[in-house]
Amino acid sequence: MQAEVFTPEAKNGLETAYPARATRLTHRLTSHPLLDLEALVTLAAALPPEAVEYNPGKLPIGIAPEDVPAPELGVAETIRSIEQAGAWMVLKRIESHPAYAQLLDAILDEITAIVTPRTGAMLRREGFIFISSPGSVTPFHFDPEHNILLQVRGTKTMTVFPGNDETMFDPQVHEAFHLGEHHRNLPWQDEYAAFGEAITIQPGEAIHVPVKSPHWVQNHDGVSISLSVTWRSEWSFAEADARAMNRVMRRAGLAPRSPAPWPARNLAKSLAYRALRKVGV
Numbered sequence: 001m002q003a004e005v006f007t008p009e010a011k012n013g014l015e016t017a018y019p020a021r022a023t024r025l026t027h028r029l030t031s032h033p034l035l036d037l038e039a040l041v042t043l044a045a046a047l048p049p050e051a052v053e054y055n056p057g058k059l060p061i062g063i064a065p066e067d068v069p070a071p072e073l074g075v076a077e078t079i080r081s082i083e084q085a086g087a088w089m090v091l092k093r094i095e096s097h098p099a100y101a102q103l104l105d106a107i108l109d110e111i112t113a114i115v116t117p118r119t120g121a122m123l124r125r126e127g128f129i130f131i132s133s134p135g136s137v138t139p140f141h142f143d144p145e146h147n148i149l150l151q152v153r154g155t156k157t158m159t160v161f162p163g164n165d166e167t168m169f170d171p172q173v174h175e176a177f178h179l180g181e182h183h184r185n186l187p188w189q190d191e192y193a194a195f196g197e198a199i200t201i202q203p204g205e206a207i208h209v210p211v212k213s214p215h216w217v218q219n220h221d222g223v224s225i226s227l228s229v230t231w232r233s234e235w236s237f238a239e240a241d242a243r244a245m246n247r248v249m250r251r252a253g254l255a256p257r258s259p260a261p262w263p264a265r266n267l268a269k270s271l272a273y274r275a276l277r278k279v280g281v
């Protein structure tokens, strides 16, 4: 049997941090045959085109989606020349490939016993692989998933901000996000820098990124490969539905209270929204 990916220290760290705090963890996934550049060229070719996103690397921390310039090279060529391409790319939903689905499941199975007592069933398991040129920047954004980013090659610094934080983002930004109304890139303001925690990871290290914790990523001098293992939970879906319910209430002229942070489950509002959705409101 293969050794587990997460070390005992990582599991202890996750026990303490999950789901609310960003933290650095350690792992053993540094030389896996599915994660070298040639394997990733093959994977990128096997994935549907919409599952391969690539961006030029030299972007400011905050950028409007329409201002991101179009890439000049094809996917395989970009991966093979990633040392000089000045790009970052994401291979999305890698679980659509059976070998990667197996890898993702094996990793997530190791932490199910930590996750489910806190946030309920581990749902919608998805994996993403980030391949980045030296010095590239992933702009400021947040994501709806519980996420552990495992660094496989190279070094990167992720600056993470408090999750669900309404001092940085108005409740209506959260509501619009859950209703799919805005791009995941967030507007950046220099005052935000004071709220961020910079966490640097190298191969063998990982970061637990809480749901909707804003973050941006600076890649260091070498090529970087990272595997992101993500899931949703009963808790995260309920928070999202409560945010959507708040939008409905706001439209009705009310001033709804924001969902309470974990461990509150926001059940009443999420059930109300699910009921409304059923009747097509």
Ligand SMILES: [Fe+2]
Binding pocket: 141, 142, 143, 215
């Ligand atoms: Fe992200």
